Amino acid sequence: MEKKVSVYQQTNKILREKLKERVKELHCVYSIANVAETENLTIDDLMQSVVDIVPSSFRYPDIACATACVNGINYKSRFFKATKLKLVSQIHTGGKKIGFLEVYYTREISPLDKDPFQKEEKDLVDNVCKRVGKIIERIQTNKKLKEIEARYQILTNRFADGIVIIQDGEYKFANNAFSSMAGYDSPEHVVGKRYNRFVSRDFISKYDKSTIITSDSDDVQNTIEYQFVSKTKRIIWVEEKRNVISWNSSCALLCTLRDMTEKKKKEVSSIEETKQLRQENILLRSSLKERYRFRNIIGRSKTMQNVYDQILSAANSDANVSVFGESGTGKELVAKAIHDLSHREDNAFVTINCGAIPEPLLESEFFGYKKGSFTGAVIDKHGFLDLADNGTLLLDEIGELSLNMQAKLLRAIDGGGYNPIGSNEKRMADFRIIAATNKDLKKEVLKGNMREDFYYRIQVIPIKLPPLRERKEDIPFLVEHFTQMFSKASQYDGVPDYVISEFYNYDWPGNVRELQNVLLRFFSTGVFEFLDVKNDMPTNSDNSCDLISSEHQDLIKFVEACEKEHILKILKKNNWHRINTAAQLGITRSTLFRKINKYGLMQTH
Numbered sequence: 001m002e003k004k005v006s007v008y009q010q011t012n013k014i015l016r017e018k019l020k021e022r023v024k025e026l027h028c029v030y031s032i033a034n035v036a037e038t039e040n041l042t043i044d045d046l047m048q049s050v051v052d053i054v055p056s057s058f059r060y061p062d063i064a065c066a067t068a069c070v071n072g073i074n075y076k077s078r079f080f081k082a083t084k085l086k087l088v089s090q091i092h093t094g095g096k097k098i099g100f101l102e103v104y105y106t107r108e109i110s111p112l113d114k115d116p117f118q119k120e121e122k123d124l125v126d127n128v129c130k131r132v133g134k135i136i137e138r139i140q141t142n143k144k145l146k147e148i149e150a151r152y153q154i155l156t157n158r159f160a161d162g163i164v165i166i167q168d169g170e171y172k173f174a175n176n177a178f179s180s181m182a183g184y185d186s187p188e189h190v191v192g193k194r195y196n197r198f199v200s201r202d203f204i205s206k207y208d209k210s211t212i213i214t215s216d217s218d219d220v221q222n223t224i225e226y227q228f229v230s231k232t233k234r235i236i237w238v239e240e241k242r243n244v245i246s247w248n249s250s251c252a253l254l255c256t257l258r259d260m261t262e263k264k265k266k267e268v269s270s271i272e273e274t275k276q277l278r279q280e281n282i283l284l285r286s287s288l289k290e291r292y293r294f295r296n297i298i299g300r301s302k303t304m305q306n307v308y309d310q311i312l313s314a315a316n317s318d319a320n321v322s323v324f325g326e327s328g329t330g331k332e333l334v335a336k337a338i339h340d341l342s343h344r345e346d347n348a349f350v351t352i353n354c355g356a357i358p359e360p361l362l363e364s365e366f367f368g369y370k371k372g373s374f375t376g377a378v379i380d381k382h383g384f385l386d387l388a389d390n391g392t393l394l395l396d397e398i399g400e401l402s403l404n405m406q407a408k409l410l411r412a413i414d415g416g417g418y419n420p421i422g423s424n425e426k427r428m429a430d431f432r433i434i435a436a437t438n439k440d441l442k443k444e445v446l447k448g449n450m451r452e453d454f455y456y457r458i459q460v461i462p463i464k465l466p467p468l469r470e471r472k473e474d475i476p477f478l479v480e481h482f483t484q485m486f487s488k489a490s491q492y493d494g495v496p497d498y499v500i501s502e503f504y505n506y507d508w509p510g511n512v513r514e515l516q517n518v519l520l521r522f523f524s525t526g527v528f529e530f531l532d533v534k535n536d537m538p539t540n541s542d543n544s545c546d547l548i549s550s551e552h553q554d555l556i557k558f559v560e561a562c563e564k565e566h567i568l569k570i571l572k573k574n575n576w577h578r579i580n581t582a583a584q585l586g587i588t589r590s591t592l593f594r595k596i597n598k599y600g601l602m603q604t605h
Helices: 002-036 043-057 119-158 176-182 201-207 261-287 302-315 331-341 359-367 403-413 441-447 452-458 472-489 497-505 511-525 555-573 578-585 589-599
Strands: 064-070 073-076 086-093 096-105 162-167 170-174 223-229 235-247 250-259 321-324 349-353 392-396 432-437 461-464 528-530 533-535
Touching: 002 043, 002 119, 043 064, 043 073, 043 096, 043 119, 086 119, 096 119, 119 261, 162 176, 162 235, 170 176, 176 250, 201 223, 235 261, 302 331, 302 461, 321 331, 331 349, 331 392, 331 432, 359 403, 403 452, 432 452, 441 452, 472 497, 472 511, 497 528, 511 528, 555 578, 555 589, 578 589
Parallel strands: 321 432, 321 461, 349 392, 392 432
Antiparallel strands: 064 073, 064 096, 086 096, 162 170, 162 250, 223 235, 235 250, 528 533
16 A cells, blocks of 8 residues: 555656646746737847746756857846756748757756756757747838838828728729729729728628718718728728818818738737647646546546547637537536637627527527517617627527527528518627537437538537446546535535445436535535435444434434444444544544544543
């Protein structure tokens, strides 16, 4: 036994050390990423931060130092000292070497340690150099963009930007810069054309009507950004600045357009890099230790580890997910974990019980309605799809959804939009569907209860949750979790061992939810109950805690008598060894000592 404990402690120590090193690596990468987001960042500021940050992520940070050279300029960390114990990696931009990063140990660690640097540390330095190269490229690009913007500012007085006058949604005037932007030889070919001709379809509904000005007091959005489409179908991003003027005795818009495609590309690149870092963080956190819980889901069994991996895969995708499992297996917890780990985490998570909504109300609940569209519609109401825009829509009991509603929902999923009841306005919403069910949806398709096209749209990523009876090795972790939840407000500190044995022998038709209810009932009343089978506190063969002889006692006195006798029995069984007794009773030693004093239990020889 002592040997097993020693092996476990040694393994645990190794895992803790690895975890500590990975956390330091992650902290290093994210510290550099934070520096990269600094406004007006220079290469000098970046490289000095890098040589200051990197040594702290090494095994022996107190004797680690770093130096770097970029474009012939040297940077050194505090207390730098060059030695033979050196780790080097090159920095490249655009495929060309521009410098290097070196990490030193200032003194020898061990005569036997010929290479004091671990593989993870070498990989970290290589990774840092790659990221630094990308950040330097971005700094150089930003510098060039600022230089271009400065030149644009000078050229504005010479009409370098596109300048137009728009009246009633039609171009009345254009300069040479705009006609060139639009793909025409001269401004005359632009005049008379509609504004929406050059606006990307995604932006027409948003900005087309805004060009019709009837009064100089009209509310005008001064600056807008959109995709501009030329005659040759060339698409660029433009920033359009607007002012209301008078043109031929009527109100019009004077607009200045500036090409901002490069700026947008930089923003997209930054967003993608942040997203990649975030996903790397998720995967790293998931692999740091053997998981006995994941978010709010409990379990260390192999089947649950597979479920955790599937959750991570689903979170990295935006495809629809279907979660299958018996009642009480935690389908909603899985759905919430996917949402919280996805890029939609900051937006709404909308849960709908499809089986609880009457058929006549389905359309109004999903799509919303306009005031006055039917009796009782006294205000406009947003539907579930409106509420879930940019978020996640959990369709619980999706197998109960009618065929008619499946068809209407399918149209919205496929991008066809939807109409609130009483409105001709077509709305669009960006949402991700997670369907939860305890039915075999493929069989529902064969029975004619589900449309085949609807089935394939929601069954892109299937996740199957195991019932509790197939992962009973997780019961101790679940019991510990629920004990921590319920025992604080209870007179019972833990669950006796004999009950755990009963848990292993029980099939749990209600799964984790039933286990939760059984434990809540125990910590509230002291009674264990499995469906219709009730087991009160244990009785002994001598009937000293017999229900018949105790029928006139109140519940608290009865439970205390049983508890006293059971503790005495286990103490005698363990020859009054209190540590073993506490372990067998499933309570702490301090709790056992308190109960021994409470009941006046004395060892007799």
